[in-house]
């Protein structure tokens with residue numbers, strides 16, 4: 348497979364930061380975590396990944412901001428079981444099915460959560476080539492070697508689309524011009540489920556990337572999201588102090604040290620807007636968590652309208 352569109356310098360910096368993440372994750376993977384009723388203990392244990400900001404997170408309980416126009420797709424965790432951001436992931440990923448695209452899987456920390464028989468194939472789009480061997484080894488150890496396909500590309504359409512074409516998932520005559528691609532409906536989509544876990548904070552043009560992912564979803568397909576976001580400090584549930592800390596970390600070089608990770612993204616808004624040109628999402632269930640901390644999260648499911 349050809350080398351992805353990714354500049355060497357950028358790739359090196361990204362990978363060096365991701366190596367830090369990987370090390371921190373494996374260092375903490377043995378720590379105890381809450382076991383969800385819907386997930387096997389091993390899965391929950393494996394996904395317990397202390398985020399670099401862990402010590403700074405003061406868990407103050409769930410502040411839900413659910414938006415939906417149909418009944419919930421599946422149960423979310425009772426708030427008592429949510430002790431950290433890693434606890435948000437199992438109930439969301441348990442909803443994956445069909446042909447799945449996992450954006451930025453890293454070393455495959457979440458792979459134990461993707462063993463459902465409802466999943467036919469998984470494509471992990473990981474631009475950091477240095478993580479591929481670990482990703483491949485994880486797929487083998489989880490018994491997913493046949494199902495898991497590593498895509499050496501990022502989420503950007505100019506990178507992802509040619510890779511999908513090479514894989515035979517998209518026609519080679521797909522019109523890749525931004526005008527066409529960003530209509531959200533250049534065809535019937537490719538994936539039944541797209542997963543974004545702790546990745547949209549570091550993609551260069553988040554709004555554009557999410558719109559492109561929307562396009563790649565099949566009608567009725569699900570976008571599963573667990574992402575840290577900007578503190579909603581202007582709302583009663585947010586925190587001016589936490590927002591100030593986010594700004595301070597930014598000034599101190601957070602993004603540089605953390606592989607382009609940005610603490611100030613309004614990801615929930617971008618997710619909702621992505622379907623605007625197509626009449627909106629069929630279903631949105633996004634919940635906000637840890638809103639008084641410098642690492643608030645949004646997690647949930649967005650479903651594309653069936654045709």
Ligand SMILES: C[S@@+](CC[C@H](N)C(=O)[O-])C[C@H]1O[C@@H](n2cnc3c(N)ncnc32)[C@H](O)[C@@H]1O
Nearest residue numbers: 365451452453456475501502544545546549550
């Ligand atoms: C914080 S890690 C999260 C890994 C994994 N999703 C998890 O939850 O354990 C961020 C991942 O996003 C990847 N990444 C960074 N920029 C990306 C991009 N533009 N497109 C796709 N993945 C990207 C990184 O290489 C890294 O593996």
